[in-house]
Amino acid sequence: MRLEIKDLRVHYGKIEAIKGISVVVNQGEIVTLIGANGAGKTTTLKTISGLRKVSSGSILFDGQDISKVPAHERVDLGISQAPEGRGIFPGMTVLENLEMGKFNRKDRKSEMKEDLDRVYHLFPRLKERTSQAGGTLSGGEQQMLAIGRALMARPKVMLLDEPSMGLAPMMIANIFQIITTINTELGTTILLVEQNAQQALQRAHRAYVLETGKVVKEAKASDLLNDPDVRAAYLGTGAAGH
Amino acid sequence: MINLRDKGAEIWEGWNRPKRTIFVFAMIFLAGLLPFSASWGPTSFLNTPITSFQNVLVYPVGMFILMALGLNIVVGKSGLLDLGYVAFFAIGAYTQAIMSTMLDWKTWEILPFGIMFAMISGVMLGLPALRLRGDYLAIITLGFGEIVRIIAINSTSTGGPNGISGIPNPPSVLGIQFDLMHPEHYFWLVIAMILLVVWMVRRFTVRRPGRAWEAIRQDEDVAALMGVNTLVYKLWAFVIGAAVGGAAGVLYASKVMVISPDMFKFDVSVMILACVVFGGIGNIWGVMLGAGILAYLPDRFRFLTDYRQLVFGLVLIIMMNLRPDGLLPRKKREKISEKSK
Numbered sequence: 001m002r003l004e005i006k007d008l009r010v011h012y013g014k015i016e017a018i019k020g021i022s023v024v025v026n027q028g029e030i031v032t033l034i035g036a037n038g039a040g041k042t043t044t045l046k047t048i049s050g051l052r053k054v055s056s057g058s059i060l061f062d063g064q065d066i067s068k069v070p071a072h073e074r075v076d077l078g079i080s081q082a083p084e085g086r087g088i089f090p091g092m093t094v095l096e097n098l099e100m101g102k103f104n105r106k107d108r109k110s111e112m113k114e115d116l117d118r119v120y121h122l123f124p125r126l127k128e129r130t131s132q133a134g135g136t137l138s139g140g141e142q143q144m145l146a147i148g149r150a151l152m153a154r155p156k157v158m159l160l161d162e163p164s165m166g167l168a169p170m171m172i173a174n175i176f177q178i179i180t181t182i183n184t185e186l187g188t189t190i191l192l193v194e195q196n197a198q199q200a201l202q203r204a205h206r207a208y209v210l211e212t213g214k215v216v217k218e219a220k221a222s223d224l225l226n227d228p229d230v231r232a233a234y235l236g237t238g239a240a241g242h
Numbered sequence: 243m244i245n246l247r248d249k250g251a252e253i254w255e256g257w258n259r260p261k262r263t264i265f266v267f268a269m270i271f272l273a274g275l276l277p278f279s280a281s282w283g284p285t286s287f288l289n290t291p292i293t294s295f296q297n298v299l300v301y302p303v304g305m306f307i308l309m310a311l312g313l314n315i316v317v318g319k320s321g322l323l324d325l326g327y328v329a330f331f332a333i334g335a336y337t338q339a340i341m342s343t344m345l346d347w348k349t350w351e352i353l354p355f356g357i358m359f360a361m362i363s364g365v366m367l368g369l370p371a372l373r374l375r376g377d378y379l380a381i382i383t384l385g386f387g388e389i390v391r392i393i394a395i396n397s398t399s400t401g402g403p404n405g406i407s408g409i410p411n412p413p414s415v416l417g418i419q420f421d422l423m424h425p426e427h428y429f430w431l432v433i434a435m436i437l438l439v440v441w442m443v444r445r446f447t448v449r450r451p452g453r454a455w456e457a458i459r460q461d462e463d464v465a466a467l468m469g470v471n472t473l474v475y476k477l478w479a480f481v482i483g484a485a486v487g488g489a490a491g492v493l494y495a496s497k498v499m500v501i502s503p504d505m506f507k508f509d510v511s512v513m514i515l516a517c518v519v520f521g522g523i524g525n526i527w528g529v530m531l532g533a534g535i536l537a538y539l540p541d542r543f544r545f546l547t548d549y550r551q552l553v554f555g556l557v558l559i560i561m562m563n564l565r566p567d568g569l570l571p572r573k574k575r576e577k578i579s580e581k582s583k
Binding site: 049050051070071072073075076080081083087089090091092096099100101102103104149153 | 450453454456457460461463464465466467468469470471472573
């Protein structure tokens with residue numbers, strides 16, 4: 001078991017945003033958290049990466065409780081995140097953004113080159129734009145950069161927060177295709193948060209449905225695609241079924 | 243409007259190493275000659291009425307440039323708004339005043355202590371304050387600036403509101419005397435310190451701390467996700483800025499020989515911040531130019547008496563409308579960032 005969240009609770013001030021969530025992500029899986037706005041998907045990811053404090057419960061990574069480990073040390077453990085809204089450093093070039101991906105790097109030459117080659121192989125588009133400022137990229141390219149930057153740290157688990165946000169349908173398909181490639185070719189375990197449930201469920205192995213800070217359903221992704229409740233709530237009124 | 247920064251960078255890029263070295267030394271040499279410009283025909287228009295030009299060059303001009311460079315590390319490089327920067331200047335000045343009058347130490351021996359005390363107070367302020375962001379940080383630093391001044395007013399060891407007098411000048415170095423008769427020597431000393439700070443800032447900027455500060459300025463949360471220990475790097479920016487302020491304070495006290503709490507009011511913090519913003523936040527050349535101009539003009543137009551404040555305000559308003567990013571803004575691609583936010 002790569003990543004395990006046990007009865008996690010998170011507060012914003014006095015408001016409880018996450019009300020006891022338990023999620024398991026196994027080695028090599030793509031697991032998705034779907035749910036409406038405010039269900040607590042992003043908060044869950046931010047808590048795993050250390051940007052939010054845990055009120056109670058635990059986060060186990062490779063069996064070790066990391067809920068007290070500061071955010072900047074979790075990258076080195078093997079947890080990388082492509083944050084919500086992509087979080088590109090707009091004033092840095094594509095290359096500088098990628099170099100930031102693992103800030104505490106010891107071997108800066110050969111290892112860095114290897115990592116860059118791997119990212120450029122996955123995203124040839126980024127290679128063309130190496131010296132362009134991150135802020136001037138298109139939305140899709142920025143998302144590629146965000147994922148590429150997360151990959152620079154050779155993560156064991158990659159956290160993706162709404163990679164489809166604000167992208168054109170063609171680009172969304174493209175990004176999800178790459179997510180699958182990363183999972184199969186590099187063997188990276190992926191925890192994916194999405195509002196685009198259709199795409200997420202097609203790509204993921206297992207899925208959790210979140211509602212107002214709680215897990216209301218947990219199943220194989222393919223089963224949820226055919227679940228009448230999920231179809232009604234998150235996939236439109238069964239458009240694909242009729 | 244022409245882009246001075248890009249134009250300058252373009253010319254600089256076109257030069258080879260010897261050419262650049264010659265240019266740098268020529269500029270330093272010219273700056274070193276500045277104290278004599280007031281008595282030389284063609285440049286005598288630079289002379290300040292009422293106040294002595296050579297003294298104006300040391301304080302405010304040189305000191306403001308030095309402090310603006312220090313504050314620029316905090317505000318410009320890492321994006322932390324510090325409204326109490328004068329506190330570090332005051333700590334440096336009081337270190338010099340107290341240690342020289344009580345312990346009979348020389349300025350050069352006190353300088354490292356002044357820097358150290360400023361840095362320690364930077365850590366003391368930074369550790370709790372840097373957990374906050376934006377406006378909250380600004381308010382806390384503002385409070386800190388006032389706390390230091392009020393302590394100076396109310397404590398007996400700092401001489402209370404009267405301050406401390408009889409602070410000795412620094413002893414001479416290599417036959418260069420530092421006393422009332424030789425303000426140009428102080429100016430050269432300040433230039434040397436400015437050069438040192440510029441060198442230091444440029445070293446930092448191209449290395450990992452610079453990258454970390456840049457990331458923190460652009461997006462602090464994401465910087466943490468990338469593995470940047472944000473608190474530590476913010477603290478470093480704060481402490482290095484404080485060290486520069488402290489060094490300026492030590493030098494200032496040994497120059498003016500008398501210090502009192504009303505020299506370290508909030509308006510000094512605001513002036514230094516204005517220098518940074520006016521010159522071009524984040525760009526050391528812009529910051530130096532801005533500080534030089536803003537420090538010099540009020541003394542050049544001292545004959546306008548109180549109206550000069552009015553003129554000063556107008557200049558600021560007009561300039562910030564015409565060039566909102568300052569005289570010499572930072573690199574363009576860095577500016578895009580702030581707009582797309």
